[in-house]
Amino acid sequence: FVPFAAILLSSLMNQRIAAFAAIFLSIIFPLALAIESIPFLVINIVTAMVVILSTPTIRRRKEVFVVFGKAWLASLLVILAFNLYETTAFSLSFVSDLISTLIFMVLTAVLVVGLLPILESLFRIMTDITLMEFMDPSNELLRRMTIEAPGTYQHSMVVGNLSEAAATSIGANGLFCRVATLYHDVGKLANPQYFTENQLGGVNMHQLLTSTESAQVIVAHVSEGVALARKIGLPEQFIDIIKEHHGTQLVYYFYRKQLKLFQGDTSKIDEKDFRYSGPKPRSKEATIIMLADSLEAASRSLDIFNEKSVLELIETLICQKTADGQFNDSLLTFEELGIVKKTLVKTLLAASHPRIKYPPHHPGEEG
Secondary structure (H helix, E strand, O other): OHHHHHHHHHHHOOHHHHHHHHHHHHHHHHHHHOOOHHHHHHHHHHHHHHHHHHHHHOOOOOHHHHHHHHHHHHHHHHHHHHHHHOOOOOOHHHHHHHHHHHHHHHHHHHHHHHHHHHHHHHHOOOOHHHHHHHOOOOOHHHHHHHHHOHHHHHHHHHHHHHHHHHHHHOOOOHHHHHHHHHHOOHHHHHOHHHOHHHOOOOOOHHHHOOHHHHHHHHHHHHHHHHHHHHHHOOOHHHHHHHHHOOOOOEOHHHHHHHHHHOOOOHHHOOHHHHEOOOOOOOOHHHHHHHHHHHHHHHHOOOOOOOHHHHHHHHHHHHHHHHHOOOOOOOOOOHHHHHHHHHHHHHHHHHHOOOOOOOOOOOOOOOO
């Protein structure tokens, strides 16, 4: 039972809680069951620690069996040590202990694989196993994006890499950021041709609309994304990212265009028509995704792409969002924000590194 509790707590909560619970249960059970305490204590603590230390590496449900295989090998060494101490090694009781422990580990692994999805759903917790399943490119929604909105899909991949690196640098959930960003713009599937990354040099559909109508089409991708996500059963954590990745920001390009039309008279414009409905990002991960999303999109318009220009760009974006109150509800500290900024710049530059220009090759030049 102790390794079973350890892997569930480590997967659903964190390793510290799992370790505390494992030690506590290993001490309490021998007292409650009136059994020999020292062997029970050592075997359960050792196997639980092996399970806890191995849990972060689990990415597929079948890997749960590998983890419990490691735990069984660890228990084998402990059982062997106690039997050597008691000079009963390789006796019938030793063999029976090994077989019963193996059966127990297999049954525990089966129980964990069966219960984990139920507990995740019940407590709205996403483990790395579930996140990896949503990252599968054969997922129906991701396949639709590659076909119907290829530019948006590529944008989401880059934002995922940026946000994962930034989140990992401050101890936030990098894998969650990477996977959630794959779905953050799914609402663009409703009207992919209205977003520049999908136009591929074709007709700009916004030429047919007023500035207000264009802003509404852009803003609507959030509500349409939420509706689509609920329809196909995406986790609420992903839906929160869809809602929050733009916060309550202004669709500035079309707002300025409308302002110019009215010769700068703000009294004739309802700013709400040009703002996303929000809410503002509340978690560290949502804040990081907002920054990565804005940086990736804005960096494509840079005339000069180098460390200085990218750093100036992200500092401008951070100042604008701070002044607009987009970080008011965020859990991100100023220190973490500084680390995130540096990591985003470094990662974006690495992803967009220049390549040498190869000279033209003509057949027969080899000599």
